[in-house]
Amino acid sequence: MSTCDRVEEIEGPYGPFAIGERAIQRLWASGEVRGPLPAASGATIEVVNPGDWNRGAGPDFLGAELRVAGRRVRGDVEIHLRCRDWESHGHASDPRFSGVVLHAVLLPGLCSVQTASGHEPEAVVLLPHLPRDLEDLAEEDALLELRGRAGEVARRVREAEPTTAPGLRRRAASRFTAKLRLARQRIREVGWEPACHELVVESLGFGGNRGPMSELARSHPPEEMLLLGLDALYMEKCGRWRLRGLRPAGHPYRRLAQYLELNRLRPDWRNDLRGWGADIPSAPLSGLRRRLIDEVFCRVVPDGRADTLAINALLPLLSSPRVPLESVWLEWPPGNHPEDVREARHYLGLEGPARNWEVQGILDVIRRAVPPA
Numbered sequence: 001m002s003t004c005d006r007v008e009e010i011e012g013p014y015g016p017f018a019i020g021e022r023a024i025q026r027l028w029a030s031g032e033v034r035g036p037l038p039a040a041s042g043a044t045i046e047v048v049n050p051g052d053w054n055r056g057a058g059p060d061f062l063g064a065e066l067r068v069a070g071r072r073v074r075g076d077v078e079i080h081l082r083c084r085d086w087e088s089h090g091h092a093s094d095p096r097f098s099g100v101v102l103h104a105v106l107l108p109g110l111c112s113v114q115t116a117s118g119h120e121p122e123a124v125v126l127l128p129h130l131p132r133d134l135e136d137l138a139e140e141d142a143l144l145e146l147r148g149r150a151g152e153v154a155r156r157v158r159e160a161e162p163t164t165a166p167g168l169r170r171r172a173a174s175r176f177t178a179k180l181r182l183a184r185q186r187i188r189e190v191g192w193e194p195a196c197h198e199l200v201v202e203s204l205g206f207g208g209n210r211g212p213m214s215e216l217a218r219s220h221p222p223e224e225m226l227l228l229g230l231d232a233l234y235m236e237k238c239g240r241w242r243l244r245g246l247r248p249a250g251h252p253y254r255r256l257a258q259y260l261e262l263n264r265l266r267p268d269w270r271n272d273l274r275g276w277g278a279d280i281p282s283a284p285l286s287g288l289r290r291r292l293i294d295e296v297f298c299r300v301v302p303d304g305r306a307d308t309l310a311i312n313a314l315l316p317l318l319s320s321p322r323v324p325l326e327s328v329w330l331e332w333p334p335g336n337h338p339e340d341v342r343e344a345r346h347y348l349g350l351e352g353p354a355r356n357w358e359v360q361g362i363l364d365v366i367r368r369a370v371p372p373a
Contacts, residue, residue, distance in 0.1 A: 004283070008257070009068060013089055017135055017368065018138065018142075018367065018368050019106070019134065019137070019138040019141075020081075020138075020141070021079060021080065022145075023081050023106075023138055023140075023141035024106050024126065024137075025061075025079055025082070026061055026141060026144075027130070027131075027132065027137060028050050028060075028061065028077070028079060028104070029053045030050075030244065031047075031049075031062070032131045032242070033047055033050070033129070033130070034046065034131075035047050035129070037124040037126075037129050038124070039068070039122045039123060039124050040122070040123040040124070041122060041123075042111045043068050043069040043122060044068075044069060044070075045124055046066065047064070047066060047067075048065040048066060048067055048072070049063075049064060049065040049214070050077070051064030051065070051076065051077055057104075058076075058096040058097065058099050058161070059077060059078045059096070059097055060076075060077060060078055060079045061076060061078075061079070062076050063075075063196055064076065064101070064102070065079045065101060066101065066122075068101075068122060073101050074101075075099050075101030075102070076097070076099045076100045076101065076102075077101070077102045077103075078091065078097065078100050078102075078104070078251070079104045079105060079106075080104075080105045080106070081105065081107060082106070082107050082109060083103070083105045083109055083110050083111045083113070084109075084111065085105075086103060086113040087113070092113065092115070092116065093115040093116055093140060095117075097115050097116065098115045098116050098119065099115075100115055100121045101121055101122060102121055102123075102124065103122070103123045103124075104123075104124050104126055105123070105124070106125075106126050106263055107125070107127060108125050108127065109125075110125060131211070131240055132208050132211060132242055133208070133210040133211045133262075134274065135170055136206065136208050136210055136357070137208075139328035139363070139366070139367050142366045143338050143340070143366065145299075147340060148340065149340065150339075150340045150341075150342075150343035150344045150347060151341055151344075151347055153341065153343075153344035153347075153362065154344045154347035154348050154365070156365055157226050157362055157365050158348070160365045160368075161348065161361070164348050164349070164350075165350070168357060168358055168360075168361025168362065169330065169361065171359045171360065171361040171364040171365065172357035172358075172360035172361045172364070173326060173330065173357075175360050175364055176316070176326050176329050176330070176360075179312065179316040180319055180326075183195065183313070183316035183317045186198060187317070192274075192317070194221065195271075195317060196270050196273065196313070196314075196317055197221065197222055198214065198217040198218060199215055199268070199312070199316075199317060200217075200309055200313050200314070201213050201216060201217035202214045202312075202313070203308065203309050203313045204252075204255040204256070204259060204305075204309070205252065206308065206312065208242035208246075208251045209241055209242050212237035212240040212241060212252070214221045215235065216233055216237065216256075218317070220233070222267070223263075223267075225259075225260060225263065226260060226263055226264060229361065230253070230256055230260055231261075233256055233260075234252065234253050237252075244313065249302070249305075254303075258301055258305075262297060262298060262299045262300045262301065265298045265300065266296075266298055267299070271297065272296050273296050273314065273318070274318070275290060276291060276296050277314075277323075277325075278323075279324070280325060281323060285328065285331060285332065288304075288328075289310075289332075289333065292306060293306045304335050305336065307333045307335030307336075308335030308336050309331065309335075311332060311334070311360075312338060315329045315332065316326060316329070329356060330355065330356055330357040331355050331356065331357070332355070332356045333353065333355070333356065334354050334355065334356045334358070334360070335356075335363075337354075337359045337363070341359055341362050341363065341366075344362055345358055345359075
């Protein structure tokens with residue numbers, strides 16, 4: 001049975017996004033979910049082998065090997081978004097699910113379920129124990145399904161927004177509002193400079209490593225990061241990094257190295273950033289961008305990554321009621337973004353240098369719906 005119609009919309013820090021069972025299945029199949037996971041029965045579950053991903057009828061994973069309260073157990077695994085899906089999908093009366101030993105659900109709210117043979121599988125909630133950020137996972141899954149299908153991306157955009165440019169700008173503006181809300185909340189919690197430190201480090205973790213990057217930033221201020229050193233920081237999250245499929249430029253070790261080098265060369269770069277921000281209303285965007293890369297970032301951060309940091313962290317942090325920066329954010333170069341999104345712009349008739357509102361709007365369309373297989 002296809003799982004692509006089983007979707008939940010969740011409110012994330014950067015706005016709502018859709019997550020489907022396939023995304024959670026893909027994560028389970030990767031072997032990244034290891035445990036220990038606390039089960040509803042009180043037992044502790046460890047994943048020895050996730051099993052074989054079953055794309056046909058029956059349980060999602062066949063022949064998984066688990067360690068349940070220290071005892072080796074072999075059987076099938078069924079993954080759902082919510083516990084109630086077991087009943088609504090008819091698994092209780094389907095003999096193909098009699099071998100299920102673990103019912104893993106994404107969202108809280110466990111309930112007792114039984115197989116057709118009367119067996120009650122162990123049950124766990126995955127959300128608190130995912131090794132990766134859920135929002136990154138959902139967006140990555142949607143983009144993977146659309147890889148090499150820029151025409152399909154463009155078709156989805158046209159369906160969602162018949163008047164392409166105004167619709168994409170509206171969606172992008174909504175994403176800026178969400179980023180602004182997150183930045184202001186963080187400033188209220190910890191102050192401006194710590195918020196800048198945390199959000200920049202988190203943004204360096206985009207591509208599957210936002211979670212461990214965020215934990216490092218919240219645990220260690222910049223000065224402490226420099227004292228600990230690159231190797232110690234990287235090893236602190238050993239086993240948490242998502243490395244599969246990353247290009248060398250996106251490796252978390254390399255991104256941490258860039259951040260440490262920036263803080264070594266210019267310890268007061270956050271003060272320089274505020275000075276740079278004060279000039280935004282009166283300066284042309286191209287000159288602002290070069291000053292950010294060359295002076296504030298000391299050319300330590302590559303151009304595309306600097307643009308991504310400006311979009312995800314710096315401009316929302318610097319925006320205020322007195323100096324609103326939404327229009328600058330919308331027109332800023334979009335930074336690193338998927339090749340299929342780049343090609344989709346041309347299908348949509350969006351020519352010339354890419355602007356952030358175009359890419360943000362397209363990503364918003366993609367992230368709100370899980371595409372059919």
